[in-house]
Amino acid sequence: MKTLISDKYIKDDKSKAIYDRAVDVITGGVSRNTIYRAPHPFYVASAKGSYITDIDGTERLDFANNMASLIHGHSHPTIINAVTEQLHNGSAYTMATEAEVRFAELLTSRSPGFEKVRFVNSGTEAVMTMIKASRAYTGKYKIAKAEGSYHGTYDFAEVSQTANPSNWGDIDKPNSVPVAQGTPLNVLNDVIIFPYNDIERTIKLLDDNADDIACVLIDPVPHRVGLFPATEEFVKALYNWTRKNNAILAFDEVVTYRVNYSGAQASYSVKPDLTALGKIIGGGFPIGALVGKSEIMQVLDPRQTFLKHPHSGTFSANPVSTTAGRIAMEMFNEQAVLDLNNLTNVARNQIEEVIKLADVPVCLTGAGSMFRMHFQENAPNTYRETYQNKETRDVINELLDFLFFEEDIVMINTMACMFATSLKQNDVDRLSDALLRGLRFMKPKIDRL
Numbered sequence: 001m002k003t004l005i006s007d008k009y010i011k012d013d014k015s016k017a018i019y020d021r022a023v024d025v026i027t028g029g030v031s032r033n034t035i036y037r038a039p040h041p042f043y044v045a046s047a048k049g050s051y052i053t054d055i056d057g058t059e060r061l062d063f064a065n066n067m068a069s070l071i072h073g074h075s076h077p078t079i080i081n082a083v084t085e086q087l088h089n090g091s092a093y094t095m096a097t098e099a100e101v102r103f104a105e106l107l108t109s110r111s112p113g114f115e116k117v118r119f120v121n122s123g124t125e126a127v128m129t130m131i132k133a134s135r136a137y138t139g140k141y142k143i144a145k146a147e148g149s150y151h152g153t154y155d156f157a158e159v160s161q162t163a164n165p166s167n168w169g170d171i172d173k174p175n176s177v178p179v180a181q182g183t184p185l186n187v188l189n190d191v192i193i194f195p196y197n198d199i200e201r202t203i204k205l206l207d208d209n210a211d212d213i214a215c216v217l218i219d220p221v222p223h224r225v226g227l228f229p230a231t232e233e234f235v236k237a238l239y240n241w242t243r244k245n246n247a248i249l250a251f252d253e254v255v256t257y258r259v260n261y262s263g264a265q266a267s268y269s270v271k272p273d274l275t276a277l278g279k280i281i282g283g284g285f286p287i288g289a290l291v292g293k294s295e296i297m298q299v300l301d302p303r304q305t306f307l308k309h310p311h312s313g314t315f316s317a318n319p320v321s322t323t324a325g326r327i328a329m330e331m332f333n334e335q336a337v338l339d340l341n342n343l344t345n346v347a348r349n350q351i352e353e354v355i356k357l358a359d360v361p362v363c364l365t366g367a368g369s370m371f372r373m374h375f376q377e378n379a380p381n382t383y384r385e386t387y388q389n390k391e392t393r394d395v396i397n398e399l400l401d402f403l404f405f406e407e408d409i410v411m412i413n414t415m416a417c418m419f420a421t422s423l424k425q426n427d428v429d430r431l432s433d434a435l436l437r438g439l440r441f442m443k444p445k446i447d448r449l
């Protein structure tokens, strides 16, 4: 079989030279495992709209958008202007800025349940603060989360994110599986794992721990579980359970806030008490936010005589991120959300056609401006159905390499696309054509899975 790494990269590989330096000073040569790729990552020179140019001069069409965080693509001129103006006045101070207030006003006006906001620096931190606020408010300490769901890297939030057939246990009582070696046993014991969208099993697991559960944490369209939405019935069952049992319904909308103007939560008849945000609300800069009911958010209020959850962060609510975020979210208005979701829908339809033409057992899941390809005939409904064995992962990696090296297209490493408003119909056509060639090229291996 022909090698997938094109000659051009081997001949004139400035990225390799930088990576050789990187491994001497950065462990593994990267600070985010997600950007590592064999034989080495490729280093960016510049990016504009939906195109990224690497230091060897190759321009690639980007459907990853920095792991779903760039809702308007790269270096949008309106965001650049606003941030540049802010930078002339400083980037962070041990004082407050109106920038955070303006942005909080915008966010609270967008979603009915967003009564108060606290800015932090990442999605991980937003989820962590949401869990700690839930504990502080309820006086309980356990959390419940779905098997396979990714919520960042806080000890409690990451449990069972990478559960696999050798350790996930009985579906009636899934094991709490550590991600990082050395995770304290107490952490694992304090995280109840449930199967997503499985009302009966989940409620039974919650009931068994009702006295201790501070919050039930879900992502309404969890990427790693399979990128399919929570059902109305499931969300309602969790809502009702949390009402009855003095627990918080906590949504992680770090990725899914893009799905509707008011977040994916707009799709449900009941709303969460607290929501963690991140990614797109930073307009391309690091950010996170905890938003939700005033009564619960009060645990963070420094004016309280008994402050239940003291909370700070050196760069939290810095005016660069909050300015960029506000401008980005102002531009991501109701019409822009609709247009983006429509374009993504067109892409999904075209790719469904491509799958038929290539005659491969592949399917799509997704919502709003996101979709993911699965190497199976029928769309998965559970994490265990989504789980990929090594053979499937190898095929996916080979297809991703084909797209990256032969077609100059960047996708997320789960074979997902997270769209940006900078994308146009001709970009979608290019993706469909590339996928047709890629799936045809990989067909013998896909058929053998």
Ligand SMILES: Cc1ncc(COP(=O)(O)O)c(C=O)c1O
Pocket (backbone or CB within 6 Å): 067, 121, 122, 123, 124, 125, 127, 150, 151, 152, 153, 219, 223, 252, 253, 254, 255, 278, 279
């Ligand atoms: C659903 C979800 N929650 C939380 C996070 C963590 O966000 P961050 O990488 O900004 O810490 C991510 C990141 O991918 C995510 O996908």
